[in-house]
Amino acid sequence: MDLRKVVKSSLSGVDKSISAMYKRLQKNLTSEELLPSLWDKCKKEFLDKYDSFAQLVAKIYPTETIPAVSEMRELLASM
Numbered sequence: 001m002d003l004r005k006v007v008k009s010s011l012s013g014v015d016k017s018i019s020a021m022y023k024r025l026q027k028n029l030t031s032e033e034l035l036p037s038l039w040d041k042c043k044k045e046f047l048d049k050y051d052s053f054a055q056l057v058a059k060i061y062p063t064e065t066i067p068a069v070s071e072m073r074e075l076l077a078s079m
């Protein structure tokens with residue numbers, strides 16, 4: 001399978017998945033004070049994992065492009 005197809009299919013629903021995760025956190029957390037800090041930690045963890053993924057792709061497939069970490073950061077900031 002082509003890397004572009006895999007990345008496209010994997011990232012196509014990221015915004016929806018992240019929104020769903022945020023809604024689950026809102027629903028299940030009893031303390032509203034915890035939500036912002038926990039959400040920030042979730043975003044940081046996701047960006048760290050995505051950065052590692054982007055580095056691996058750049059190393060293994062140097063001619064392929066995927067959305068930059070900064071694009072993912074902007075996506076998360078808009079949520």
